[in-house]
Amino acid sequence: MSPSSNIQRGLKAVEALLALTVMLLVETPPSAAGLPSSELVVNLLLVKEGLGDALGQLSDWAPSDSSPCAWTGITCSQVSVSDNGSSIVIGLDLSNKNLTGSIPQEIGLLTDLQVLDLNSNGLTGQIPSSIINLTQLTFINLTSNLLNGSLPVGISAMKSLQKLDVYDNLCAGPLPEEVGLMTELVYLHLGGNAFQGDIPASYWNLDKLVFLNLAGNKLTGSLPAAMGNLTSLTWLEMGYNRFTTELPPELGNLRELTYLDFSWANISGQIPRELGMLAKLGSLFLYSNRISGPIPAEIGNMSGIWSIDLSNNSLSGSIPPELGNLKQSRFISLWANNLTGSIPPSFGDFPHLLTLLLWNNSLSGSLPQQLGLASSLGHIDVSSNQLSGSIPPELCKSGALWRLILFNNAFTGSLPAGLASCPSLYRVRIQNNQLTGAIPAGFGFLPYLAFLDLSRNQLNGSLPADIVSASELTFIDLSFNRITGTFPSSEAVWTFYNLQEFYAAGNALYGNIPPQFGNVSSLGVLDLLTGEIPSLFGNMMDLASLDLSRNELDGEIPTTLQNLSTLDALNVSYNNLEGPVPTSGVFQFLNASSFIGNPALCGQKVLRQCTGEEHGGKKGKNGGAVAFMIAGIFLVALGVLIVGICCFYKQYHWQIRRVLKGGTSTPTEWPWTLTTFQRLNFSADEVVGCLKESNIIGMGGAGTVYKGEFPGGDIVAVKRLWGSRKPEHMGKDQGFSAEVDLLGSIRHRNIVRLLGFCSNHETNLLIYEYMPNGSLGELLHGWKNSAKRDGTKVNILADWLTRFNIAMGVAQGLAYLHHDCCPPIVHRDVKSNNILLDTNMEARVADFGLAKLFESNQSMSLVAGSYGYIAPEYAYTLKVDEKSDIYSLGVVLLELLTGRQPVETTDFGESVNIVEWVTRKMASKEGLLEVLDPDVGSGCYSVQEEMIMVLRIALLCTSRLPKDRPSMRDVVTMLSEAQPRRKTAANESSFRSRFV
Incomplete structure (x- = not known):
């Protein structure tokens, strides 16, 4: 068997051994005369009997004339031939x-058996002690199960074992000392x-080891100099443990290493x-980690390194110029240290560099x-440093740049024109710098650009027309620059399909605010300029924040x-507004600071009585007409009320009389x-027949849910809504019927389908x-709160x-409701109890939009959400919108990450809810890992790393200010980037393939 083309460098020393392993696994077809003994069949069937096989994968394991081979x-x-040509089972996969x-x-x-492979199942319990009888084994793979306990006593009896892989289980206890006596081991993976406890000293005598992974456990103690004895190692992974030690200099003896992770x-x-x-x-x-001191210049001797x-x-000092020798580097990450000095100019010459992350240091000089x-x-992120000079002009020369993060520095000069023609750009943040010149034309035409923040610079010139025709931009912040002129006046260029937040305050824009802003239906935040406030703003039904101050x-x-x-x-x-301050809607909750600096405003909010002279005496001249109009409106309203009462009585008179007489009615009448x-x-009638107490499967603020099973085999969930509605006499485009028609038209794999209504x-x-x-x-x-008969509790979401x-x-599912439905649908009650799971554990959002069904006749407090979500x-506006959904989703993400409920009065201590509890825990590195659900993350370092990526998304979603929360499209994008891939999956898979 020839080695594959993707075998990593550094493994040639074990190729002969691997080839021998593969030879042992070659299958030789049994002869027709070589039927297996009945004892072998019985033994295999006993193995099958002890396993749960819900999908019938072992259905062909049955007594018959066919060979079990x-x-x-x-x-x-x-x-x-001397043994009658019979066959033996050497492999079980x-x-x-x-x-x-x-x-x-x-x-x-x-x-x-020579090969035993049970990986990627749902096996539980301990590894059986009888496994030590399999003295011919060369290969054991038990990865990705739910096994617990320690390794069986006597495991060292398997003298021929070359590969032992128990990665990604729940095994606990001390590492068995006798594993270090298995002198033929080439591959040892007990990570995850x-x-x-400490790593037994005997492990450092396994001089044939090529692969050693003990990461993602709870190992403590020191790392001895004896680690340097494992000179055959090409892969060493020890991260996500709790050592109390420094790295031993003897690691420099492991000259064959291609992968090192602590x-x-x-x-x-x-x-x-010595690592050099x-x-x-x-x-x-x-x-x-807690590593301090400088980055050794000797690191620059690692000529083959591609990811560092x-x-x-807590690294300090400057970035050694010798790191410029790492010409094979694709990924360099030095963020969140105390590094000073300049970035080596040679970093600009790396031919393969894909990602450079240097943010949150004290670096100076230029890029x-x-x-x-x-x-x-x-991807480049050098934000929150002290960098100056101009932005490199060819950052997007290759057309691959998608994330450019340069904020909180002192960059000068103009924006490179090449950025405005970079087709791959998705996110640009260059705020809080000292850039000058005009914004180059073209940003609005970029096909993927969703986030553009150029605020708090010294940019000048006029606003490019293409900025207001961007089809993909959801966030634009150009505020506090020196942009002049007016907004483009042509209605044809206003094609903000997805815009949610627009900031342009603190510039020198003048003239009227373009009325076309009122047609941007998805806009959530608007922070603008000068002119008269268009009345069309009243049409922006998704607007969450409007800041028009100091214009x-x-x-x-x-x-x-x-x-x-x-x-x-x-x-x-601080404007020149005049006239009365409105008193309804959001104006009820605003304080005087929202209106100060406008001497001509009047009303209760500004403590100035409207005298009738605020509009050039119009009120005084037309006071009688106004009073007559108000009286007329009152009389019309009174007439409508009387007619409504009469119609209601006519429709329900017999029921009213029955109730007054003490009678009741049932739904079936x-x-x-x-x-x-x-x-x-x-x-x-069959649906109504399901409304029995024995069929209740849930109950919430909107109603009671029943399970309905019908003779034809259909199984449905029937929700009986609290309260009464009257759909029969409403038009098709209004009221309950219209809203339910809308919900019934929704078709998405992550939305529970509404089949109909009675x-x-x-x-x-x-x-x-x-x-x-x-x-x-x-x-x-x-x-x-539930237990199996043997007393153990099982978390099927482990x-x-x-x-x-x-x-x-x-x-x-929520992104579909927010962005793909017309009109958009806000769920208003996202919580874990409203997320249902189908047979394959795929999520379906339930009860979406039901808040709208109640909006017209019940107070918002009944449908605005659930406590903790x-x-x-909401506390000061009594309103919910899509940003409220995103906050609630963030809470659900925290539930998935921590395993805790949104509110736990005993465990959260001083914290009010899960958001505050996680935020407090995040104050320390130790607390970061403590918040993760121990039933999921404590046993595997790579899982913890993946969970931490999602934790960052959850914290963004639960930002206190709505404007700081991402859109649902952004959440989906970020989750896609955090999808579990196991950072070593590709490399480790290639390595493992040599042992199979």
């Missing part, structure tokens, strides 16, 4: 078969478990300069002007702004109407598809990939 997962080898239960003790009866391992001290002797090293990960991450430590010219640079606005405050139910904040201070959105095989004069029943796995809230929190897929599904701004 043809059974699923069996590899046989033919023995000599049951990986990825969805098997459950524990590994049967009967596995020890298969004494000829919960082993604790991230999140509580390492202190300095980086040994690892010339074959391709990846060096020491991030998130020393971030989130290398050649940066991006020689490589396909995709030269004149005229009156449009009363149409009272119609903006989503508006959280309004500031019109009135005729039912069934409205469906697809073909259904049941009737209204209604009569008293009650409404919503019919949904049935979700057999119930709600996320019950599965996530309810398992702690797998991070399952939780992540649920998070992504919810985000995709409600956004902070």
Whole structure:
């Protein structure tokens, strides 16, 4: 077998050994005369009997005339003719078969096994002690199960074992000393478990080891000089442990290393300069430790390195110019240290550089002007430093740059024109610098640009017309520059399809605010300029914040702004506004500071009585007409009220009389109407027949949910809404019927489908598809209150990939409601109990939009959300919008990450809710890991790393200010970037393939 083309450098020393391993695994077909003994069949069936096989993967394991060598997962080898040419089982590969239960003790009866592969199942319990009887084994792979306990005593009896892989389980206890006696081991992977204590000294005698991974455990103690004995190692991974030590200089003896990872391992001290002797090293990960001191210049001798991450430590001093010798580098991350000095100019010459992360240091000087010219640079973040000089002109020379983060520096000069023609740009943040010149034309035409922040610079010139025709931009901040002129007046260029936040205050823009802003339906925040406030702003029903302060606005405050139910904040201070301050809508909750600096305003909010002279005496001259008009409106309203009462009595007079006489009515007494959105095989009467107490499967603020099973085999969920609505006499485009029609038209894989509804004069029943796995809230929190018969508790959401897929599904469902529905739908009650799971554990958002059903006749406080999920701004605005949904989603993400409920009065201590609790914990590096659910993240460092990425997204979603929260499209994008990939998956998979 020839080696594959993607084998890593540094492994040639073990190729002969690997080839020998593969030869042992070659399958020789049994002869026709070589039928297996009945004893072998019995032993295999005993193994099968001890395993849970819900999908029938082992259905062909059955007594028959056929040889078990043809059974699923069996590899046989033919023995000599002297033994009658019979076959023996040398390989058992049951990986990825969805098997459950524990590994049967009967596995020890298969004494000829050389290969045992049970990876990626749901196996629980301890590794059986009988496994030590398999003395012929050369290969064991038990990764990605739920095994616990320690390794079996006597494991060293397997003298031939070359590969032992128990990665990603729940094994605990001390590392067995006797593993260090298995002198043939070439591959040892015990990472991603919960082993604790010191690493036994015997492990450092395994001189044939090529791969050693003990990462993601709870190991403590020191790292001895004896580590330098493992001179055959090409892969060493020890991160995500709790060592109390420095890195031993003897690591420099491991000259064959291609991968070295001690991230999140509580390492202190300095980086040994001896690491510079690892010339074959391709990846060096020491991030998130307590390492201090300078970066050794000797690191520059690692000529083969392509990925180096020393971030989130306490490194000091300058970046050694010798690092410019790392010409193979693709990824350099030094952020969150105390580095000073300049960035080596040679960084601009790296031919393969893709990512450069230097943010949150004290670096000075300029960026290398050649940066991006020689490589396909995709991501650069040097924010929050003291950098100056001009922005390199060729950052997007390759057309691959997608993320440019330069804020909080002192960059000067103009924006490179090449940035405005960079087709790959997605996110640009260059605020808080000293840039001058005009904004180059072209940003608005970039196909992927979603976020553009150029605020707080000294940019001048006029506003490019293409900025206001951007089709993908969701966030624009040009505020506090020196931009002059007016907004483009042509209505044709105003095509903000996705714009949600626009900031342009603090410039020298003049003239009227373009009325076209009133047509930008998705806009959430507007912070502008001068002129008269257009009354069309009252049409911007998604507007959340409007800051028009310190401009030269004149005229009156449009009363149409009272119609903006989503508006959280309004500031019109320090302008030339006049006339009365409106008193309804958001104006009820504003204080005087929102209006100061406008001497001609009047009304209760500004403590100045309106005298009738605020509009040039118009009120005084026309006071009689106004009074007559008000009286007329009052009389018309009174007439409408009387007519409405009469109509209501006519419609319900018999029921009113019955109630007054003490009678009652039941839902079944009135005729039912069934409205469906697809073909259904049941009737209204059958739906109503489900309304039995024995069928109740849930109850919430909107109503009671029943399970309905019908003779045709259909199973549905029926929600009986609290209160009464009357759809029959409403037009198709209004009221309950119109809203339910809208919800019934929604088709998305992550939205629970509304199949139809039943209604009569008293009650409404919503019919949904049935979700057999119930709600996320019950599965996530309810398992702690239930136990199996043997007393153990099982969390079926213990797998991070399952939780992540649920998070992504919810985000995709909400993004559909916010961005793809017309009109957009705001859920208003996102919570774990409203997220249902189908047979495959895929998330479906339920009860979406139901808040709208109640909006017209019940107070918002009944439908604005659930305690623990409600956004902070609700306390002072009593309004919810899409940013409220995003806050609630952030809480759900925190539930998935921590395993805790939104409110836990006993465990959260001084914190009010999960958001505050996580925020307080985040104050320390130790607290960061403490917030993660120990049932998911404590046993695997790579899982913890993936969870931390999602934790950052959750904290963004739960930002206190709505404007700081991302849009749902941004959330989906960020979650896609955080999708579990296991940072070593590609490299480690290539490595593992040599042992299979």
